[in-house]
Amino acid sequence: MDYTVTKTKLGQRPDFKYPKPIFIEELGEEGLVKLFSDFYDLIVESDIGNFFPQEGEELEKIKAHNVKFFIEAAGGPKYYTQAVGHFDMLKTHEQFSITEKARREWLGCMEEVLRDVDISDEAKQSFWDFLEVFSKHTVNVDAGLELEDLVVKRG
Ligand code: HEM
Structure with missing residues (x-):
């Protein structure tokens, strides 16, 4: 497995x-549900945990909802569209x-849960490659610029 993360160029939305x-044939829908449950449990404890609800019931809702997207993206039933x-x-x-740092934290949590999943490397790699590229579409803040702005504001 190659869990390399390549750098995002802000504003670019690379094809994925x-x-x-x-991937879904080997892992199954149930496997995906468990994967994302474990993933969000890690996320809330991570450096980007502040973005996500900490409260148990709210977090369970997020898990149940968001996994619909990933099942669909993996070629399963169109639960998210429905x-x-x-x-x-x-x-x-x-x-x-x-920021790019937040994306890396997100991917780092994903790497951690994927390592525990017992499917072929080919299946895992194709899921990782999808996330690694598609996650670049979420980066919308340049941390470098953020710092510069701070300096200017402080005068
Ligand atoms: C390939 C990568 C990613 C995919 C496919 C993805 C997908 C999604 C989806 C489907 C939702 C729910 C939308 C809805 O309410 O219907 C969501 C929400 C959200 N995403 Fe992402 N996301 C990705 C990466 C990230 C990253 C890197 C962050 C970094 C902080 C992030 C933060 C959030 C937050 C805070 C929410 C709102 C809470 C929630 O509903 O989970 N996402 N994302």
Whole structure:
């Protein structure tokens, strides 16, 4: 497995490939549900935990809802489309200030849970590659610029 993370260029929305069908074939829907439950448990404890609800019931709702998107993206039933309709990656995330560092933290949590999943490397790699590229669409703040702005504001 290669968990390399490449740098995001702010404003670029690189083309991505959806995971190969073997990913959901090997893991199953139940496996995906467990993967994302474990993932969000890690996320709330991470450096980006402040973005997500800490309260148990709210977090369970997020898990149950968001996994619909990932099941659909993996080629499973269109649960997310049925529940919400169209998904806009940029709009969904623009209400949060997401830096490259935050993206890396998100991917780091994903790496940790993926390491415990017992499926073929080919299946896992195709899911990782999808997330690694698609997650670049969420980055909407340049941390460098943020720092410069701070200096200017302080005068
Ligand atoms: C490939 C990567 C990612 C995908 C596919 C993805 C997908 C999603 C989806 C489907 C939702 C729910 C939208 C809805 O309410 O219907 C969501 C919400 C959210 N995402 Fe992402 N996301 C990704 C990466 C990230 C990253 C890197 C962050 C960094 C902080 C992030 C932060 C959030 C937050 C704070 C929410 C709102 C809470 C929630 O509903 O989970 N996401 N995302």
